[in-house]
Amino acid sequence: MFRKDAVKLGIAPIGWTNDDLPDLGKENTFEQCISEMALAGFTGTEVGNKYPRDTKILKKALELRNMEIASAWFSAFLTTKPFEETEKAFIRHRDFLHEMGAKVIVVSEQGHSVQGQMDTPVFDAKPHFTDEEWKRLAEGLDKLGELAREKRMKVVYHHHMGTGVQTTAEIGKLMDMTDENLVFLLYDTGHLYLSGEDPVEILKRYLPRIKHVHLKDVRDHVAAKVKEEKMSFLNGVREGVFTVPGDGSIDFTGIFEILANSDYKGWLLVEAEQDPAKANPFEYALRARRYIREKAGI
Numbered sequence: 001m002f003r004k005d006a007v008k009l010g011i012a013p014i015g016w017t018n019d020d021l022p023d024l025g026k027e028n029t030f031e032q033c034i035s036e037m038a039l040a041g042f043t044g045t046e047v048g049n050k051y052p053r054d055t056k057i058l059k060k061a062l063e064l065r066n067m068e069i070a071s072a073w074f075s076a077f078l079t080t081k082p083f084e085e086t087e088k089a090f091i092r093h094r095d096f097l098h099e100m101g102a103k104v105i106v107v108s109e110q111g112h113s114v115q116g117q118m119d120t121p122v123f124d125a126k127p128h129f130t131d132e133e134w135k136r137l138a139e140g141l142d143k144l145g146e147l148a149r150e151k152r153m154k155v156v157y158h159h160h161m162g163t164g165v166q167t168t169a170e171i172g173k174l175m176d177m178t179d180e181n182l183v184f185l186l187y188d189t190g191h192l193y194l195s196g197e198d199p200v201e202i203l204k205r206y207l208p209r210i211k212h213v214h215l216k217d218v219r220d221h222v223a224a225k226v227k228e229e230k231m232s233f234l235n236g237v238r239e240g241v242f243t244v245p246g247d248g249s250i251d252f253t254g255i256f257e258i259l260a261n262s263d264y265k266g267w268l269l270v271e272a273e274q275d276p277a278k279a280n281p282f283e284y285a286l287r288a289r290r291y292i293r294e295k296a297g298i
């Protein structure tokens with residue numbers, strides 16, 4: 001059983017409006033999105049591009065609904081651009097999140113990433129970093145980790161389909177090459193399962209370094225189609241490869257048990273990008289909330 005004060009439940013706006021596929025949910029407003037999140041029983045969210053960037057306005061809208069900001073995605077380009085470019089953008093992002101009260105900063109290396117390319121087959125064309133790129137990535141992440149620590153925050157690295165840090169071996173290499181006190185891991189069930197990794201094994205292995213969790217489920221039959229038809233990551237999303245926990249093929253029982261019996265403290269954040277015209281986001285948020293109550297007892 002989870003300790004009541006250990007975890008908070010959040011949900012990402014990506015089921016309502018998808019920043020990577022802006023036509024998905026373009027009709028859904030920021031207010032509708034956060035109101036439905038709160039109504040479904042969540043108290044936190046990540047930041048989508050419809051959210052106001054003025055922290056006063058954003059805080060007020062969230063406070064009215066008893067919601068808070070858990071974190072927000074940051075794209076790093078440590079392998080392909082001068083460090084200073086990533087550093088400058090990171091500091092702006094960090095300060096915004098700090099002002100909003102978040103404790104973790106989601107970072108993903110987007111150098112050579114194919115996750116945003118509409119026609120690149122995600123299973124065939126993921127990048128592989130050279131030794132030099134690994135070094136730049138690890139050293140850069142340590143520096144971002146130090147910048148986060150200045151504000152008593154943590155960098156949580158997001159392994160991701162279509163990027164250079166996707167597989168078990170790549171996650172292991174990143175964990176080995178970075179400072180365990182500066183760079184932490186974001187555990188995203190959907191990306192691990194879709195990639196063919198064992199989510200339970202990764203959870204057990206890196207538990208002390210996991211400081212943020214994305215709960216995402218995968219529809220097996222769509223995943224098979226994405227592979228066979230050489231679809232891109234985004235076309236896979238459009239096709240419905242991801243869904244909310246309990247609606248796909250991942251059994252979350254063991255995952256919840258391991259987290260509940262560990263020292264994990266932080267967010268469990270449902271993140272299920274799919275077409276809101278096919279999967280009503282409010283309805284799916286309610287389903288996710290019910291599943292978490294049944295399986296995790298919270």
Ligand SMILES: O=C1C[C@@H](O)[C@H](O)[C@@H](O)C1=O
Pocket residue numbers: 014020073115158188191214271273
């Ligand atoms: O955390 C995430 C943020 C999204 O932009 C991304 O593409 C999604 O798959 C994800 O896991």
Ligand SMILES: [Co+2]
Pocket residue numbers: 158188214271
């Ligand atoms: Co995620």
